[in-house]
Amino acid sequence: MKAAVLEEPNNLVLRGTKDPALVPGDLVIRMRSATICGTDIRIFRGRKTMGVRYPSILGHEFAGEIVDTGGRSGFSIGDRIGICPAIPCGHCHRCKRGAENLCSEGMNFGYEIDGGFAELVRIPAKAVDGGNVRRLPDGMTFGEAAMIEPLSCVLNGQEQVNLGFGDVVVIIGAGPIGLLHVLLARLRGAVRIIVSDPNAPRREAALSYGADTTIDPTTEDVAARVRAETDGRGADVVICAIGIPALARQATELAAHSGRISLFAGFSKGDTSQMDINAIHYNQITVTGAFGLSRRNFDDAFNIVASGRLDVAPLITGRFPLEETLRAFEVAESGAAIKVAVEND
Ligand SMILES: [Zn+2]
Ligand SMILES: [Zn+2]
Incomplete structure (x- = not known):
């Protein structure tokens, strides 16, 4: 064959x-x-x-x-x-x-x-x-x-991060996985979906799949935009759908008090990231992984x-x-x- x-x-x-x-x-x-x-x-x-x-x-x-x-x-x-x-x-x-x-x-x-x-x-x-x-x-x-x-993997990720009714969701990355997260988050009852991606056609795709608004991280301050979009509260759920270590840190800046973060995308072998541990502690943020x-x-x-x-x-x-x-x-x-x-x- x-x-x-x-x-x-x-x-x-x-x-x-x-x-x-x-x-x-x-x-x-x-x-x-x-x-x-x-x-x-x-x-x-x-x-x-x-x-x-x-x-x-x-x-x-x-x-x-x-x-x-x-x-x-x-x-x-x-x-x-x-x-x-x-x-x-x-x-x-x-x-x-x-x-x-x-x-x-x-x-x-x-x-x-x-x-x-x-x-x-x-x-x-x-x-x-x-x-x-x-x-x-x-x-x-x-x-x-x-x-x-x-x-199925996206479903596992959203179950791990307990995404459900009433959640404001930020999805970082609008590749195929990010877009599947958009589709599924809507079905699970997210009330607002914000997508960040540097690629304009992908941001367009995110909107057509049900995102409410998008952010271009190359020209906009993502944390400021998310605060502006959420009455200053931040997102209930942040999903990293692209495996860039710095985004794990960014996620802690985007999450609301008692928010949840999914490090969904795989990273490259040996990658590490410095996350804001005070934000995780004082804001009582939950960080979840998801695999397979x-x-x-x-x-x-x-x-x-x-x-x-x-x-x-x-x-x-x-x-x-x-x-x-x-x-x-x-x-x-x-x-x-x-x-x-x-x-x-
Ligand atoms: Zn796969
Ligand atoms: Zn086994």
Whole structure:
């Protein structure tokens, strides 16, 4: 089969590689859509190495159709499916404590096992048995199904930071993740959504997705604008949707008393940040992290998209065939598109 193989950092090659080796009970799907995540770019550039193998096939946001049922009943060739890419072990301390997204012994597509930037993807029996596979309803496209993974992560982030009715929310960064935060925050009852991003088209996109106002941090004082927009109180929830360490400090300046901060975006290996610890202490600010997704997050996000209440389709603004995966990565890295999908017929 053809696949985009990451040979080593900065070396992604489209080449032939052996078809996935099946164990009975596994499924094989033909990838139809795989979207590029900011994490894929950080891995490609060597800024994230944890859990990454070389050579390997990246891609944890994908959907496709079954081409081999592995002898399983209940599945047919041609079934259209979406996949929750995190396969927890179920028995480690973190899994047992209800944080399977942090599983220390699990498998993840695009990391420990090969992912979506390939013609064919093996879905291990453990994932099928574990409920990681969902059949797509008729109205759901493969691209929308691929977008359920990032939406699941965003859902986890908003649950961790307890975003809900009546909250004034600041979202720093209007990339695909920031925009998903806008869409979901509206659905969860945020009363005002303020988005900061230096990129004008992205600020426009944020407004069209439901942000109430935007800030250009290159020309405006973000903290002053947020105070002006919130009667001097600051934001109930601040979400860092871009992994720039200085923004973690900025978040403490934007949060209201008893506000909550989500350090949602991943940072580069070794990054640290000096946060205003007096603001955190005296203003009683809660700082939360968020990583990955659980199968529950995936199901919830899947059901939100299937219900039609949250439309992820417009986020995909770049599409490339599998043969042009490298070009797709370049476009995703440039920021010229919102979300870039690699597609396969
Ligand atoms: Zn991702
Ligand atoms: Zn585990």
